[in-house]
Every structure is written in C-alpha cells, then in structure tokens.
Amino acid sequence: xxxxxxxxxxxxxxxxxxxxxxxxxxxxxxxxxxxxxxxxxxxxxxxxxxxxxxxxxxxxxxxxxxxxxxxxxxxxxxxxxxxxxxxxxxxxxxxxxxxxxxxxxxxxxxxxxxxxxxxxxxxxxxxxxxxxxxxxxxxxxxxxxxxxxxxxxxxxxxxxxxxxxxxxxxxxxxxxxxxxxxxxxxxxxxxxxxxxxxxxxxxxxxxxxxxxxxxxxxxxxxxxxxxxxxxxxxxxxxxxxxxxxxxxxxxxxxxxxxxxxxxxxxxxxxxxxxxxxxxxxxxxxxxxxxxxxxxxxxxxxxxxxxxxxxxxxxxxxxxxxxxxxxxxxxxxxxxxxxxxxxxxxxxxxxxxxxxxxxxxxxxxxxxxxxxxxxxxxxxxxxxxxxxxxxxxxxxxxxxxxxxxxxxxxxxxxxxxxxxxxxxxxxxxxxxxxxxxxxxxxxxxxxxxxxxx
Ligand code: 5AD
Ligand code: SF4
Numbered sequence: 087x088x089x090x091x092x093x094x095x096x097x098x099x100x101x102x103x104x105x106x107x108x109x110x111x112x113x114x115x116x117x118x119x120x121x122x123x124x125x126x127x128x129x130x131x132x133x134x135x136x137x138x139x140x141x142x143x144x145x146x147x148x149x150x151x152x153x154x155x156x157x158x159x160x161x162x163x164x165x166x167x168x169x170x171x172x173x174x175x176x177x178x179x180x181x182x183x184x185x186x187x188x189x190x191x192x193x194x195x196x197x198x199x200x201x202x203x204x205x206x207x208x209x210x211x212x213x214x215x216x217x218x219x220x221x222x223x224x225x226x227x228x229x230x231x232x233x234x235x236x237x238x239x240x241x242x243x244x245x246x247x248x249x250x251x252x253x254x255x256x257x258x259x260x261x262x263x264x265x266x267x268x269x270x271x272x273x274x275x276x277x278x279x280x281x282x283x284x285x286x287x288x289x290x291x292x293x294x295x296x297x298x299x300x301x302x303x304x305x306x307x308x309x310x311x312x313x314x315x316x317x318x319x320x321x322x323x324x325x326x327x328x329x330x331x332x333x334x335x336x337x338x339x340x341x342x343x344x345x346x347x348x349x350x351x352x353x354x355x356x357x358x359x360x361x362x363x364x365x366x367x368x369x370x371x372x373x374x375x376x377x378x379x380x381x382x383x384x385x386x387x388x389x390x391x392x393x394x395x396x397x398x399x400x401x402x403x404x405x406x407x408x409x410x411x412x413x414x415x416x417x418x419x420x421x422x423x424x425x426x427x428x429x430x431x432x433x434x435x436x437x438x439x440x441x442x443x444x445x446x447x448x449x450x451x452x453x454x455x456x457x458x459x460x461x462x463x464x465x466x467x468x469x470x471x472x473x474x475x476x477x478x479x480x481x482x483x484x485x486x487x488x489x490x491x492x493x494x495x496x497x498x499x500x501x502x503x504x505x506x507x508x509x510x511x512x513x514x515x516x517x518x519x520x521x522x523x524x525x526x527x528x529x530x531x532x533x534x535x536x537x538x
Contacts, residue, residue, distance in 0.1 A: 092121075094130070099169070101288055106241075115229035137427070165186050168198075188213075192259050244263055251432040257430070271314065278317045294326070330350065332378065353393050355411070362397070399447075421452055470520050470523070506533065
C-alpha cells in the first residue's frame with residue numbers, strides 16, 4: 087500500500103548500520119513516506135540499533151523510551167526497533183518498550199513494508215527475527231541520491247563465522263554471506279553516476295569475501311571496482327588479520343584507486359588473551375603480516391581496534407598491548423573497554439575485570455596512542471598529499487573543526503584518511519587536489535594547495 091507521511095530514522099552504531107538505514111529509507115520511500123529530520127513531523131520512527139557494547143544497546147532503549155508520551159498523543163505513530171538489538175531481543179523488546187509496534191531483525195528488511203501494512207490495518211505488534219541466507223539487495227534510488235554525498239558505504243557481505251568470544255555479531259547478524267560481484271558493481275556504478283567519488287566497502291571480514299559462495303575473491307572484486315569510471319577512491323573495512331592475503335597486499339599496492347590505508351583490528355597484544363578471544367592468530371603472526379604489508383606499501387597508514395579489560399587480562403597482558411602499540415606505531419586506534427554481552431561466550435569467563443581498572447587501562451592506552459598519532463602526523467610535514475575536498479571548516483584553538491559556515495578554511499581527507507585543512511580556495515567540493523602539509527595537530531593536518 088502507498089502512504090502519505092513522514093519517516094524519521096535514528097541510526098546507532100557502525101558504518102554497516104548507516105548503510106542499512108539508507109536501505110530502510112528506500113523501502114519507506116517506496117511505500118510513500120518522505121524522510122524528515124524533524125522527529126515531531128514523523129508518522130513512523132525507526133531506530134536502527136547496535137548491540138556491540140552495552141552502552142550502544144542502552145542508547146537504543148533510551149531513544150525509543152522517549153516515545154511513550156508522544157505515542158499517547160499521536161496514536162497513529164508507528165514505532166520501529168530495527169537491527170541488532172531487535173534481532174537479539176525479539177519479543178522481549180516489548181517488555182521494556184511497550185509502545186513499540188515493529189521489531190525488525192537484521193535479516194527482515196525485505197518484509198518491512200508488509201509489516202507496516204499489517205500495523206496500518208490494525209495488527210497490534212509485529213516481531214520478525216527470522217534468519218535469511220540472502221542479503222537484502224536494493225539498488226540506490228532517488229531517496230538516496232537526494233543527499234548528494236561524495237562518499238558512500240556499500241555493504242559487500244554480511245554476518246560472520248569467526249565467533250570471537252566477546253562478540254555478538256555472529257548471533258545478531260547471522261552466518262557470513264557475500265553479495266554477488268555483479269550486483270556490487272551495478273550499485274557502485276549507479277553511485278558513481280550520481281557524483282559519488284569514494285566508496286567504502288563493508289563487511290565483518292572482507293578478506294573472506296566470496297569464499298563460501300566460490301565466487302571471485304576480494305582482491306579480484308577490488309580490480310573490478312577499480313575500473314568503474316567516476317569512482318576515485320576505494321576504502322574497505324574490516325579486514326581480519328588471520329585472512330589478510332598477499333593478493334590483498336598486492337591489490338593495495340597496485341590498484342590506483344585503493345587507498346593507502348588499512349584498518350586491521352588486533353584486539354590485544356597478549357597471546358594468552360588473543361587465544362581466549364578466539365582470534366586465530368598470535369601477536370607474532372600479526373606483526374609478520376604488518377611487516378609483509380609495509381614491505382610492499384611502505385607509506386601505508388595503519389589503524390586498529392583494541393579491547394582492554396577482557397576477562398583475565400593481567401597487568402602483563404595489558405603491557406603486551408601497550409608494547410605492541412610502541413612496536414607498530416599505528417596512525418590511529420579505536421579502543422574499547424570490554425563490555426559483557428550475554429549472548430557471547432566471554433560473558434561466562436571467570437576473572438572479569440572491574441570497571442575502574444578497565445577505564446584506567448583504556449585511558450593509559452589512549453594517552454600512549456596520542457603520542458604516536460601526533461608523531462605520524464608530524465612525519466607528514468613537508469609532504470604533498472592528495473586531498474578529496476569535502477567543504478569549509480573553521481579554525482579553533484585546539485585545531486580545526488569542520489563547519490559549513492566559515493569561509494576561510496576548507497577541509498578534506500587524504501588517502502590515508504587524515505583530515506586536512508587548507509585556506510579557502512576556489513576549488514570544488516569533490517575535487518582531488520594536492521596539498522603541501524605545513525603543520526600537524528593532534529587530529530588533523532594543515533597546508534596549502536600546491537601551485538596556489
Ligand atoms: N566489548 C568491547 N568491544 C567490543 N568490540 C566488539 N565486541 C566488543 C565487546 N563485547 C569491538 C572490537 C571490534 C569493534 C567493532 O568493537 O574491537 O573490532
Ligand atoms: Fe565479531 Fe570477530 Fe566476527 Fe569481527 S571477526 S565481527 S570481532 S566475531
């Protein structure tokens with residue numbers, strides 16, 4: 087059925103959720119709903135949720151909880167919990183949020199429209215957490231192009247078979263499955279046609295793309311995407327260290343559009359903890375892969391994910407992680423305090439670490455990394471970087487912050503994903519220009535366009 091109304095989407099969590107929310111907008115628009123940024127105007131509110139850590143899950147409940155009063159005043163309002171928390175909680179979600187109408191699991195998107203129809207025709211509540219071996223495929227449409235973005239995410243695979251002991255992903259996103267290469271190429275070609283310059287390919291473990299389906303490998307997919315006219319940059323996340331192949335290293339080295347940056351989550355520098363996490367590699371193997379990568383791509387920027395305070399992590403284990411940071415000198419890290427997830431096996435491990443200790447370790451780790459982030463940024467002074475222009479920025483005492491209002495500064499990103507500011511120039515947003523770096527700040531760089 088076609089409706090006349092407004093849809094408000096609130097997204098919590100990772101890049102994959104941002105992509106999924108775009109698909110939800112497309113579905114809603116095909117049912118006649120227009121996207122709005124004004125919650126008060128909405129006839130349907132969707133919260134696309136994340137359950138990776140306790141805090142993200144709480145955000146979802148707190149966002150949706152607010153609608154109890156609103157729904158009383160506006161009974162026709164449809165309230166939807168979508169994504170990972172929905173998949174995990176199923177009908178239990180109604181206990182905490184009784185005013186919810188639809189609980190839409192991670193693999194139920196193709197049935198979303200049907201569920202809206204059911205609620206509209208008087209059904210009280212719908213829960214759909216059924217597994218699905220297919221990936222919901224829908225090509226970008228007008229609802230997506232309206233936003234006129236230069237950079238887009240494209241999910242190439244879903245789910246995960248790795249079962250790291252701390253992680254909910256295999257339980258909430260199901261088994262690993264890859265999209266067909268033709269469909270990915272078609273989607274990116276459409277995006278390129280609408281002016282998109284940069285795509286980030288998403289999957290929990292992109293290195294194993296296509297393996298289960300016996301279709302082309304991830305490096306082969308990169309070759310195909312590299313040929314798409316209009317696309318200038320290709321990024322991807324996430325790579326699993328155990329599956330990082332030499333062919334992927336060659337693809338990063340040889341394909342001109344593939345960015346000189348790799349995000350390779352290590353999680354811990356302690357072999358004891360890596361084993362308990364079921365990561366499938368040792369500290370030494372991880373370091374070997376980094377050496378193999380640096381041998382072929384000496385200037386590559388590296389980032390990683392780290393969890394501190396995993397059950398039974400001792401001071402020595404934590405020091406192993408600190409020393410790994412010193413040894414590798416990552417450009418940036420994402421660090422998290424271990425968060426107990428009841429569906430993941432580590433929740434039942436003994437020797438849980440107390441929250442205060444986790445916080446202290448997290449602060450120490452982040453402080454150490456600040457030093458390397460600055461060091462890496464300073465090493466770029468005097469270099470000329472290619473920058474994809476994003477817009478205007480404003481100068482502040484602590485560095486620079488992006489905003490559209492200020493006319494003096496402009497901002498963009500380097501291939502290594504660093505934020506680069508430069509004086510206002512008559513350059514077009516979406517252009518790739520050369521900037522000579524003159525100054526480095528904790529989280530950004532500053533320079534002048536070459537030849538200006
Ligand atoms: N607690 C803390 N961090 C976690 N991550 C995944 N599960 C947990 C958890 N239970 C982190 C990992 C992963 C990133 C996306 O989130 O570092 O790489
Ligand atoms: Fe979670 Fe491990 Fe799969 Fe990453 S590889 S999604 S951490 S189970």
